[in-house]
Structures are given as C-alpha cells and as structure tokens.
Amino acid sequence: MIVCDFDVLKPEQGVAALRPDGSQVAVFLTADGTVHALDNIDPFSGAAVLSRGIVGDRGGVPVVVSPVYKQAFELATGKCLDEPSVSVAVHQVRVRDGVVELT
Amino acid sequence: MTQTLVVVGNGMVGHRLVEILRGSSWRIVVFGEESRPAYDRVALSSYVDSWTFADLELPALDGCELRLGEKAVSVDRARKVVVGSSGVEISYDALVLATGSVPFVPPVPGRDLPGCHVYRTVDDLDEIRATVEAADRPGRRSGMVLGGGLLGLEAANALRGMGVSPHVVELAPRLMPIQVDDGGAGLLKRLVEKLDLTVHTGTSASSIERDGSRLIAKLASGLELDLDVVVFSAGIRPRTDLDLGLELGPRGGYLVDAACRTSDPHVFAIGECAAVEGVTYGLVAPGYSMAEVVADQLSGGARVFPGADVSTKLKLLGVDVASFGDAHAQTEGALEVVVNNAVAGTYSKLVVSDDARILLGGVLVGDASSYLSLRPLVGKEVPAALLQPGGAVDVEMPADAQVCSCYAVTKQTITDAIQHGVACDVAELKACTKAGTGCGSCVPMLKKLLTECGVEQSKALCEHFTYSRAELFEIVQATQVTTFSALIEKHGTGRGCDICKPAVASILASLGNGHILGETQVSLQDTNDRFLANLQRNGTYSVVPRIPGGEITPEKLIVIGEVARDYGLYTKITGGQRIDLFGATVDQLPEIWRRLVDAGFESGHAYGKSLRTVKSCVGTTWCRYGVQDSVGLAIELELRYRGLRSPHKLKSAVSGCARECAEARSKDFGIIATENGWNLYVAGNGGFTPRHADLLVSDVDTAELIRIIDRFLMFYIRTADRLQRTAAWLEGLDGGLDHLREVVVEDKLGICAELETAMESHVSDYADEWRGVLEDPEKLARFTSFVNAPGVPDPTISFRAERGQRVPVSLGIPEVVR
Incomplete structure (x- = not known):
C-alpha cells in the first residue's frame, strides 16, 4: 500500500496513513534517513495520535513520544520504554522509486 | 481517665503548644478572645499587602476544642475551673496561661482621640486602615508612630503600605535602641529616611489634639506634626488581667520557674505573659521554647527552659538588621571591631573578649548575610580572619550550632536528616525538621547545608544537554x-x-x-504548538480565540456561536474569561480558523507556554466601586504580551479596586488598582500548590507598571527552568522577592534597558500565528489527518450527546498493565 512520496516525509517527524481496513499506521523518517512504521493508536490513551509525537532518542535509541501521556516507544521495535510490558505493532515499510510503501 | 488541659490564649505560642500536644492523651480546650483563628502576628505588617486574613492564618488544629470569641473571665483554682465570657465552666487538670501581652500606651494627653491606635492585632490594622481611608487630605497622608523600636518600624512599614508618610518618634537617642548600637542605628536612620520616613529621636510626644479632621501632635522638641493617624507601638507589657491571685514578676508577667510552672503546680504560663524566673521575653522564639517545655512537662518529662537567644535578624523596610549575643559590649573588657562603610551602606560590629579570642556578639546593618554564620559562633573561638579588614565571614559552623532559632533546630539535626536520606531538598527539610518554617530566615542556610552535604540537584535539562x-x-x-x-x-x-x-x-x-x-x-x-490547538483525550483539539480582557462584542460572540454550531463543537466558558470550543479534528482546524480570523479573531495561545489571558473585572466604566479602568489596562497588557513564549504558561489579571474581583493575586502577574495608580503582584499561582502573589511595587502609574512587567517577564524568561511557573521560580530565586525587586525595579544588575529592548522587539515583531498558517500553503498542508487520504476524518473519533452538546465517546482502551 502506498503511503506517500518520500519527499513528503520530513526528518524527525511522523505522518499518519489510513489503511483500507480502517486501521491507521504512523510513519516516521528519522534524521539518518531511516523510515519506520508503527500502529498509530497510543495504547495508553486509545487515541490515534502517535504520528503526532515528538521524534528523538533515549540513550541513543530512536523513539517517538506519545503526545498524550508522554510514554516513549522505540521506533524499531514498538516497545514502550516506560512500561516494558506494553508495545505497539511494527509494520514493514520500504521506499521504492521515491515512494513510501507499507508491505 | 482522660485529663483536660485548658489553654487560655490562642496566639502563636498557645497554638504552638496545642500543635505539639494534639494526638496526645490530653483533651485540649482553648479559649481565644479574638473571634479569628490563630495567626502569624510576626508577619502582621504584611497584612497590609493584601488585606487577606488567610495569608496570616496558622494551620488549623483539629482534635482540640477551640472556643473562639470567648474570653476566659475568671479562674477558680480551688475547684480547678475556668469560667468563660459566655458563662461556660470548664474543669481542668492542667491550665496553661498564654495570654500574651498588651501594647504599652504612654500617658500622652489626647491618646484616646479618634484616629489614635495601637498596633497589635489584625483588628487594629483594620481600624488604622479605616482611619486612613476616611482621612480627607489631598496628596499623601501623614502619620505618626510613637516608638522607634522593632515594632515601631514594623508599624511605620504598615503605614507606608497604606500610602501614609510616617513620622517615627523615639524617646531614646537612636532607632532600635535595644538591638542596635549608635553606629548601626545611624546608618539605619539614613537608610529608612530614603523610604519616606521621617525619624525624630531623643524626643517624645507631649500632646495630641484634634483640629477639624486632623490630629496635631506636639513633640517635646517643639516640633508640631499635622497628622491623619497616630499609632502607638512603644513596647508591650505582659497581659495579666486574668487574675488568679498568683505572684507576678518584677516587670510584670505571671511568675514561673524554669519549668514554666507557677506556684500552683497545676498552672503554667508561657510566652509574653510569663516571667520565667522573673524575666519576660517579647519574641516568639523563646515563647515557642516555653511551649515545648510545658508540652514535655505535661507528657511526664522534666525539660526546663534553656534560656533564650534574643538574637534577631530581620528585614525592616527592606533594610537588613541583625543583632546577636552581647551586642552592646557589656561584658567586662569587651573589644569592638567596627567596619562602617557609609558609601556601601553597610555597618558591622563584632564584639570579642578582651583577649580577642572569643566572639561575644555583634550588630549588622545594611547587609546581614553573615549573621547565619556568626550567630552560632557566639561564645566560641573566633576565627582570626574575621577580625581582619574585609575578613571572610564564611566560616564553618559547629555541629551543635542552632540554625533555626524559631524551632531550635541544630546543624546536626539538619545534616543528619540529609545524610540519612530523609531529606534531599529544602521542602523536605522543612517537613521533617521544621527548620525554616518559622520566620524563614534560615532557608539560605538550609540550602548551603544541602550543598555542603553533597546534595547536588542536577541542572541538566535532559540527557542531551548538560546545561540548564x-x-x-x-x-x-x-x-x-x-x-x-x-x-x-x-x-x-x-x-x-x-x-x-x-x-x-x-x-x-x-x-x-x-x-x-x-x-x-x-x-x-509539542503537539499543541504543532497544531496551534489543545490536544484532548480522544485525539481531537480545542480552539480558543483570543478575547482580550474578556471583553467581546455581540457580533463576535455570534461568530463564535455560529462556528461552534456549524462544526458541532462542545462549548465551554473558561476560567480565563474566554470561550473554549472542543472536538475539532486536525482537518477542521484551518477551516474553523479561517472563519474566526475573517471575523477579526486571532490565536488565544491556549496551547502555548506563553501568555494566556489577562482577566479583568469591569472597572470604573461600570462598577460603582472601581477606582481605575481595569478592562482598558487588561486589554493593553494582553495585546502587549500576546504570543510571548516563556518557560511555562503565564496568567494575569487586573482588578479595578481592592475588592479584587479578578483574582489577580493568584496570577503570575496581577495588578490591583489603587486610588493613586496600580499595585503589581507577582508569582501567584493556583493549581497544585496555590500561592498568593507578592507585592512588587505599589502606586505606580501605567507607564511605570508596564516597564516593570516588561522587565519582570523577560527576567523570568531568561532565568527560569523549563516548565517552572513564576511562583516556583521566585521561591527558588536566591534572595527571593528582595532580589527580584533589586533587579527589575532598582536595576542593580544594570540589565533593565536590555530587558526592555527585548520586550520591545517582541511587541513590534508580534504576528498572529493562525493568520501565518492560513497564508502559507506549506504550513496548511500539515493539517491533514491522513497523508494518503486528505479530507477523510479519523474513524476512531466519535461523539455522543450530553446535556445538549457533543462529547467524546470514551475510546476502547486496550488493557494496559500499569
């Protein structure tokens, strides 16, 4: 599924994409050029807002921080660093011919 | 069987006794003549800043029977019964007299005239205020304070706070004759005379007469003073009008032994009404110490009164004054080391033994910062460096030295609490040792001890920056x-x-x-700033247009109503006198704002760490009581500081008179109108830890007011920690309110021009953030829910109706292990 042109992504920011089944994916571009995709729903609030979190790092690990209650989620694994028992699903994402796709 | 303790008197010392004994096996009954609960009489002059009794009130004590407004009229010691003014009889097993003192009024002819007051209680201050307000005089009012001691200068300060120019009349040849020597008093006089006080020493009032609405006081020196108000504060006398047939001390006061017990073993006396082994004390710290002695006796202990440290350090009218030990060098052969720097406005005198080895006492005026290190050294060997010109006063304090003299807390107790991990900041030290909770003068020392014990709070912003x-x-x-x-x-x-x-x-x-x-x-x-709106729990945002000062035309009100109706937004009036529209999705925000901007609205910055609103009452335009145009000023301030980004949100309010309908003293900067201009209060807070704002300047005109707010805000923005409101910032600021005043009013650091320039460029560069988004397609493009489906609403968001409006359906939150 096509998300958007790669140019639309901005470093250290996220966007949200709607999937045909109505679910949502948050897609992030980090400063080193890597693209990550996680479930957009923040498990702590239930709101579909992870794509609007601040992207950065904790101890060198790239994370997004939920804008609701500020828990950090590891971009590569979806693991919540503040509550190790919680995680969000990771989605496969690639960039092909300048287009970002979910696989 | 439960025994009953009756305490006569609900002042600070009586309150302290009950505070220690509550929770014990004693049933406690308190007689309080004043109808008010116990309050901090030491801080009485600060009542003038706010006229709010609650600011002075001591913590309420549960578990005791408080008979407020009931005077104890007689005691039958044979039956062990106290009779109250209502006729009630309470039997006691132990009786503690804590009746305090009465003001001494010298026998001046005319002392009973209307307009003559004493200075002792909150009611006295209310009466003084009524006299001052009724005075019919153009320009500043004039007052006389009889007594130039500690209390007299406090009273003069209170008069200044009411807009009265005080004359201070002292019989002794100098101010504060008990605590300060001639050299120190000379400097003190010079410093306070800069503050609109006129000091007359070595003289007294020989008569007071009424002349129409004025009072004319004739001084023994031949001078005549034309006055609106007279305040007697020429000392206090132990209050012993409750006659128990007990022996009194040589200078009054119920005579008690070192255990604070009278000749009747069931009756004790503490505080200013007690003559402990014949000696009376007019300070609160010895009174507290007596309360502790009696509490210990009543609990079966054998503690006795250890004698009192009558050292004092205080700030009178902004001038530091400290006196400790043998301040007047009365010890045989005592030597004095005096440094009198008239240019810097500081005076210090150390008194040492004849061989210059032992520190005996001292006087400090103008700068008393070394008091905390010096006082504990009294009676101990004096470091040689101290006696050199400009000698360092930063000396090691012995472990048994008292740091907090209000609660008799030693350095050892404090360092133990720190080293055993019980306390790691000032607030925790206050809670577990009580140090610093009395007069507060030892708080800087608590900070120093924390540092000395190696407690260092990292100032690093986060793991990415080591800087604050x-x-x-x-x-x-x-x-x-x-x-x-x-x-x-x-x-x-x-x-x-x-x-x-x-x-x-x-x-x-x-x-x-x-x-x-x-x-x-x-x-x-953060998401709020990124979408210029406030994120709500279901992922939608709320919208707050700016309504400066809370003033809005019907036309604009209708536009808000129409927008809310058309987008189905839940509508609520905020505490900041504006309107919050809830439930907008990211896609809707630009459409909503286009309509609002077209109607003349701009961003209200409800989402930002920046100025929120400047609330106002209706002021002189409509209100019968207003004395200034509060709405006009509120609008001017809100438009001036709108969009100003700061370490945390900023709230403000303007009240048009002292009734304070805008609740300005709960704001970061609050303004209250006076007949002569404006009073500016800073660092107030609601929220978790409410704090009344402190008076920074009074009776200033609008231009001066704005200049000082400019400086205050810019100084805060430059020096505060992240997410630190002005209240916490001021609490943590070294030197506190006085330092703040030195920086932003007196320009001690010479940075005011720079702060003002910074604010000027903020004001001239201001542009509405929402208009900026609507005019820029690139910024607008970010307001979409889905990058691959612009315009499609977020399917997780749904609403239900409640009381006629749309509210979020609570989301099916997955089970999260907390």
Missing part, C-alpha cells in the same frame, strides 16, 4: 544560533527528545525567530 534551561538561553542568545540541530551539534549530544526540543523551540521563539511552525522549528514543537 537558563544556561541554554544564554548560549542561544550569545551565539545567535537559530536551529536546534546546530545547537545540539555544538553544545549537546544525540538527537534530542520531547524535553529539550520544545524547551529549545520556546527559547528560539522568545528570542524572535519567526513563525513557530517554520521549517526548522515544526519538528521541535
């Missing part, structure tokens, strides 16, 4: 860095996080770097 926010502010300003990436590359590590990114974005915005959603800033912003 204030330091980063200076770096950004000095290096003129304009991007986060350049800053972190040079002065930090890693890529940044949700702590440092918004903090740096705020610093960049405070220094004026264009629109906060500019290319390099947008990724730093």
Whole structure:
C-alpha cells in the first residue's frame, strides 16, 4: 500500500496513513534517513495520535513520544520504554522509486 | 481517665503548644478572645499587602476544642475551673496561661482621640486602615508612630503600605535602641529616611489634639506634626488581667520557674505573659521554647527552659538588621571591631573578649548575610580572619550550632536528616525538621547545608544537554544560533527528545525567530504548538480565540456561536474569561480558523507556554466601586504580551479596586488598582500548590507598571527552568522577592534597558500565528489527518450527546498493565 512520496516525509517527524481496513499506521523518517512504521493508536490513551509525537532518542535509541501521556516507544521495535510490558505493532515499510510503501 | 488541659490564649505560642500536644492523651480546650483563628502576628505588617486574613492564618488544629470569641473571665483554682465570657465552666487538670501581652500606651494627653491606635492585632490594622481611608487630605497622608523600636518600624512599614508618610518618634537617642548600637542605628536612620520616613529621636510626644479632621501632635522638641493617624507601638507589657491571685514578676508577667510552672503546680504560663524566673521575653522564639517545655512537662518529662537567644535578624523596610549575643559590649573588657562603610551602606560590629579570642556578639546593618554564620559562633573561638579588614565571614559552623532559632533546630539535626536520606531538598527539610518554617530566615542556610552535604540537584535539562534551561538561553542568545540541530551539534549530544526540543523551540521563539511552525522549528514543537490547538483525550483539539480582557462584542460572540454550531463543537466558558470550543479534528482546524480570523479573531495561545489571558473585572466604566479602568489596562497588557513564549504558561489579571474581583493575586502577574495608580503582584499561582502573589511595587502609574512587567517577564524568561511557573521560580530565586525587586525595579544588575529592548522587539515583531498558517500553503498542508487520504476524518473519533452538546465517546482502551 502506498503511503506517500518520500519527499513528503520530513526528518524527525511522523505522518499518519489510513489503511483500507480502517486501521491507521504512523510513519516516521528519522534524521539518518531511516523510515519506520508503527500502529498509530497510543495504547495508553486509545487515541490515534502517535504520528503526532515528538521524534528523538533515549540513550541513543530512536523513539517517538506519545503526545498524550508522554510514554516513549522505540521506533524499531514498538516497545514502550516506560512500561516494558506494553508495545505497539511494527509494520514493514520500504521506499521504492521515491515512494513510501507499507508491505 | 482522660485529663483536660485548658489553654487560655490562642496566639502563636498557645497554638504552638496545642500543635505539639494534639494526638496526645490530653483533651485540649482553648479559649481565644479574638473571634479569628490563630495567626502569624510576626508577619502582621504584611497584612497590609493584601488585606487577606488567610495569608496570616496558622494551620488549623483539629482534635482540640477551640472556643473562639470567648474570653476566659475568671479562674477558680480551688475547684480547678475556668469560667468563660459566655458563662461556660470548664474543669481542668492542667491550665496553661498564654495570654500574651498588651501594647504599652504612654500617658500622652489626647491618646484616646479618634484616629489614635495601637498596633497589635489584625483588628487594629483594620481600624488604622479605616482611619486612613476616611482621612480627607489631598496628596499623601501623614502619620505618626510613637516608638522607634522593632515594632515601631514594623508599624511605620504598615503605614507606608497604606500610602501614609510616617513620622517615627523615639524617646531614646537612636532607632532600635535595644538591638542596635549608635553606629548601626545611624546608618539605619539614613537608610529608612530614603523610604519616606521621617525619624525624630531623643524626643517624645507631649500632646495630641484634634483640629477639624486632623490630629496635631506636639513633640517635646517643639516640633508640631499635622497628622491623619497616630499609632502607638512603644513596647508591650505582659497581659495579666486574668487574675488568679498568683505572684507576678518584677516587670510584670505571671511568675514561673524554669519549668514554666507557677506556684500552683497545676498552672503554667508561657510566652509574653510569663516571667520565667522573673524575666519576660517579647519574641516568639523563646515563647515557642516555653511551649515545648510545658508540652514535655505535661507528657511526664522534666525539660526546663534553656534560656533564650534574643538574637534577631530581620528585614525592616527592606533594610537588613541583625543583632546577636552581647551586642552592646557589656561584658567586662569587651573589644569592638567596627567596619562602617557609609558609601556601601553597610555597618558591622563584632564584639570579642578582651583577649580577642572569643566572639561575644555583634550588630549588622545594611547587609546581614553573615549573621547565619556568626550567630552560632557566639561564645566560641573566633576565627582570626574575621577580625581582619574585609575578613571572610564564611566560616564553618559547629555541629551543635542552632540554625533555626524559631524551632531550635541544630546543624546536626539538619545534616543528619540529609545524610540519612530523609531529606534531599529544602521542602523536605522543612517537613521533617521544621527548620525554616518559622520566620524563614534560615532557608539560605538550609540550602548551603544541602550543598555542603553533597546534595547536588542536577541542572541538566535532559540527557542531551548538560546545561540548564537558563544556561541554554544564554548560549542561544550569545551565539545567535537559530536551529536546534546546530545547537545540539555544538553544545549537546544525540538527537534530542520531547524535553529539550520544545524547551529549545520556546527559547528560539522568545528570542524572535519567526513563525513557530517554520521549517526548522515544526519538528521541535509539542503537539499543541504543532497544531496551534489543545490536544484532548480522544485525539481531537480545542480552539480558543483570543478575547482580550474578556471583553467581546455581540457580533463576535455570534461568530463564535455560529462556528461552534456549524462544526458541532462542545462549548465551554473558561476560567480565563474566554470561550473554549472542543472536538475539532486536525482537518477542521484551518477551516474553523479561517472563519474566526475573517471575523477579526486571532490565536488565544491556549496551547502555548506563553501568555494566556489577562482577566479583568469591569472597572470604573461600570462598577460603582472601581477606582481605575481595569478592562482598558487588561486589554493593553494582553495585546502587549500576546504570543510571548516563556518557560511555562503565564496568567494575569487586573482588578479595578481592592475588592479584587479578578483574582489577580493568584496570577503570575496581577495588578490591583489603587486610588493613586496600580499595585503589581507577582508569582501567584493556583493549581497544585496555590500561592498568593507578592507585592512588587505599589502606586505606580501605567507607564511605570508596564516597564516593570516588561522587565519582570523577560527576567523570568531568561532565568527560569523549563516548565517552572513564576511562583516556583521566585521561591527558588536566591534572595527571593528582595532580589527580584533589586533587579527589575532598582536595576542593580544594570540589565533593565536590555530587558526592555527585548520586550520591545517582541511587541513590534508580534504576528498572529493562525493568520501565518492560513497564508502559507506549506504550513496548511500539515493539517491533514491522513497523508494518503486528505479530507477523510479519523474513524476512531466519535461523539455522543450530553446535556445538549457533543462529547467524546470514551475510546476502547486496550488493557494496559500499569
């Protein structure tokens, strides 16, 4: 599924994409050029807002921080660093011919 | 069987006794003549700042029977019964007299005339105020305070706070004759005379007469004073009008032994009404110490009164004065080391033994910062360095030295609490040792002991920057860095996080770097700033248009109503006198704002760490009681400071008279109108830890007011920690309110011009953030829910109806293990 042109992504920011089944994916571009995709729903609030979190790092690990209650989620694994028992699903994402796709 | 303790008197000392004994096996009954609960009489003059009794009130005590407004009229010691003014009879097993003192009024002819007052209780101050307000005189009012001691200067300060120019008349040849020597008093006089006081020493009032609405006082020196009010504060006398047939001390007071017990073993006396082994004390600390002695006796202990340290350190009219030990060098052969710097306005005298080895006492005026190190050294060997000109006074304090004299807390007790991990900041030290909770003068010493014990609170902003926010502010300003990436590359590590990114974005915005959603800033912003709206629990946002001062035309009100109706927004009036529209999705925000901007609205910055609103009452335009145009000023201030990014949100309010309908004293900066101009209060707070704002300047005109607010806000923005409101900032500021006043009013650091320039550029560069978004297609494009489906609403958001409006359906939150 096509998300958007790669140019639309901005470093250290996220966007949200709607999937045909109505679910949502948050897609992030980090400063080193890597693209990550996680479930957009923040498990702590239930709101579909992870794509609007601040992207950065904790101890060198790239994370997004939920804008609701500020828990950090590891971009590569979806693991919540503040509550190790919680995680969000990771989605496969690639960039092909300048287009970002979910696989 | 439960025994009954009756306490006669509900002042600070009686309150202290009950505080210690509550929870014990004693049933406690308190007779309080005043109808008010116990209050902090030491801080009486501060009542004038706010006229709010609650500011002075001591913590309420549960578990005792408080008979307020009931005077104990007689005691039958044979039956062990106290009779109250209502006729009630209470039997006691132990009786504690804590009746305090009465003001001494010298027998001046005319002393009973209307307009003559004493200075002792909150009611006295209310009466003085009524006299002052009724005075019919153009310009400043004039008053006389009889007595130039500690209490007299306090009273003079209270009069100044009411807009009265005080004459202070003291019989002795100098001010504060008990505590201060001639040299110190000379400087003190010079310093207080700069503050609109006129000091007459070595004379007394020989008569007071009424002349129409005025009072004319004739002084023994031949001078005549034309006055509106007279205040007697020429000392106090132990209050012993409750006659128990007990022996009194040589200078009055119920005579008690070192255990504070009278000749009747069931009757004790404490505080100012007690003559402990014949000696009376007029300070609160010895009174507290007596309360502790009696509490211990009543609990089966054998503690006795240890004698009192009558050292004092206080700030009178902004002038530091301290006196300790043998201040007047009365010890045989005592030597004095005096440094009198008339240029700097400081005076210090150390009194040492004849061989210059032992410190005996001292007097400090103008700068008493060394008091805390010196007082504990009294009776101990004096470091030689102290006796050199300009000698360092930063000397090691012995472990048994008393740090807090109000609660008799030693250095040892404090360092133990720190080293055993019981306390690691000032607040915790206060809670577990009580040190610093009395007069508060030892708080700087508590900070110092924390540092000495190695407790160091890291000031690092986060893992990416070792600097504090204030330091980063200076770096950004000095290096003129304009991007986060350049800053972190040079002065930090890693890529940044949700702590440092918004903090740096705020610093960049405070220094004026264009629109906060500019290319390099947008990724730093928290979601509220990023969408210029407030995120709510279901992922929607709320919208708050600016309504300066809470004033709005019907036409604009209708536009808000129409927008809310058309987008189905839940509508609520906020506490800041504006209207909050809830439930907008990211896609709807630009459409909503286009309509609002077209109707003349602009961003209300409800989402930002920036100025929120300036609330106002209706002021002189409509209100029968208003004395200034509060709405006009509120609008002017809100428009001046709108959009100003700061370490945390800023709230303000303007009240048009002392009735304070706008609740200005709960704000970061609050303004209350006076007949002569405006009073500015700063660092108030509601929220978790409510704090009444402190009076910074009074009776200033609008131009001066704005100049000082400009400086105050810019100084706060430069020096506060991240997410530190002005209240916490001021609490942590070294030197507190006085230091703040020195910086932003007296310009001691010489930075005021710079602070004002910074504010001027904020004002001239201001542009509405929402208009900036609507005019820029690139910024507008970010307001979509889905990058692959613009215009499709977020399917997780749904609403239900409640009381006729739409509210969010609670989301099916997955089970999260907490």
